[in-house]
Amino acid sequence: MWIRTSFCISVLFAAVQTVSSNMDSKALSASIAKFSARFCNELDKTKNVVSSPLSAEFVLALVALGSEGAAHSELLKGLGIPNDDAIRSAFTSVSQKLRAVKGVTLNVANKVYIKDGDYDLNEQLKTDAIKVFDAGLEKVNFDDGAAAANLINQWVESKTNKKIKDLITSDCLNQDTRLVLVNALYFKGTWSKQFDPNNTSDQPFYINEQTTVDVPMMYREGDYWYGESQELGVQLLRITYVGDDASMLIVLPNEISGLDAVLAKLADGFDLMAELDKMHETKVQVSIPKFKIESEIDLGELLPKLGIKTIFDKANSGLTKMLNKPESLFVSKAIQKAFIEVNEEGAEAAAATGMVFVAMSAIIDGPRLNADRPFLTIVVADNTLHFSTIYRGK
The missing domain is CATH 2.30.39.10 (Alpha-1-antitrypsin, domain 1)
Known part of the structure; x- marks a missing residue:
């Protein structure tokens, strides 16, 4: 599954009751499940759809750590996570456990693209991006939208076995772009007992x-x-x-x-x-x-239906802790792209989540x-x- 310039989610389970700052992977799974169920319930009911809750959760969680006010409250509520410390403990734990999954190919990669020059992430957010989400950081000249989009898309393709292409389009990037957050998720598994x-x-x-x-x-x-x-x-x-x-x-x-x-x-x-x-x-x-499905979901339309809307507000997005300098940001584009194929041998799936931040401008x-x-x-x-x-x- 893929997400372009924002976040994403999908699937099912039960509400999280914990209020502890120590949130284990089981509690995180429950929060992903509930948000995923609400997400799926808003999808197009006339066609096949594939999406990745985990890919979206990674991006949304990182954005939550760079927000405050109404935006922060909406993101925590949507994620089903009580506070910032719980985000840090939960995603550190789940990242470590995912790397230990045996028998399948499961790649999770996070990347933060920052406008070149003297721009950088807020010091605390930068620490969280690296330590909690194991994210890579790279400076980019967003003024050249075509070159920047090509750079990001090549990285996404490399992390998803070329299943997700063209996550970002050049018209999304320009001189006002400050950040692009991307999560790429790839899964390939062989059935323990294959179909003939x-x-x-x-x-x-x-x-x-x-x-x-x-x-x-x-x-x-x-x-x-x-x-x-x-x-x-x-x-x-x-x-x-x-x-x-x-x-x-x-x-x-x-x-x-x-x-x-x-x-x-x-x-x-x-x-x-x-x-x-x-x-x-x-x-x-x-x-x-036996099926193959590719989906593209406009999260800029879907997420506000789930209560996550302030981050898209040009006047007051609440994204005040993203950068190392005081500058108003908002999410200008939020799209998810996803892919899955299921056949006799097993299943292959991929997803990417991205977010673009633009300065105000027989029996x-x-x-x-x-x-x-x-x-x-x-x-x-x-x-x-x-x-x-x-x-x-x-």
Whole structure:
């Protein structure tokens, strides 16, 4: 998944109750999940969409540390994190654990591009960027928008196996640009138990009760972690990747047109994590589509719907602690780009989050999961959500 010049989010779980400044990775996962659910609930309900909660969280958290007033309050509330110290402890912990995930390729990279000359990050924010987010810092001549955009886009491509291209466009950058924050996230995993391509065939997929389209449907019978939630109205299936540290969770509504209701419940705070704890390993007949999705989401329109709006205010953005000199900044552009591919071997996904700041100027004995209707998937590693996909067959 990718984000261009701002932040992003997506997916599901439960609200964070902690008020401690020591926020562990489990609590952070819960906050990502809740914000992700609210984010997904605002996405286009007519097409397939992929997004990355984690990529967005990294950028939003760094911006929160450089904000104050209403902007700071909105960001903390949106992130579900109580204070700045909790941001520092949580993201230091999650960064360390992500580097230790085994069996899959999981790359997380952060970069801060700063206007050349005597501009620099605020001293405390610079320390946080390096120590907490392991971010690289680079001076750039934003006056040459085309060259600056090319430099940033090449870095993003290099960190996402060339899956995310053209994150930044040259018209976003000019002499008023002061900062561009970018997070790049890349994931590639191989199923612990792969699907046999010979069992893949075109099958009808219900877009709604009246309309079907043929999609390539993979099939496998075997042992999986499986569960059912009557309250949420879904079947749950967890497919692990090699190494068992990462998995893809499938949330399949019982009703053909049930996905929007499921997303709404999750956005309202339904505790999906509690349902995952009830899952058990059993024989399952699994049918899921083979798909590839690319998305671009305008976060400048979406984030204000989630209560994060002051950072876009040209008159009073609250971004007073970003730079080493007193200058009013605001977020001029916020876009996410994302990519995911799921096939018989496994899944590959990528995302980037950026932010531009501009100065004012066969039958077996067991359950069957047949994903032949709109559903949600979530890539999870170390109990942290990385990518979420809403698949509607179109």
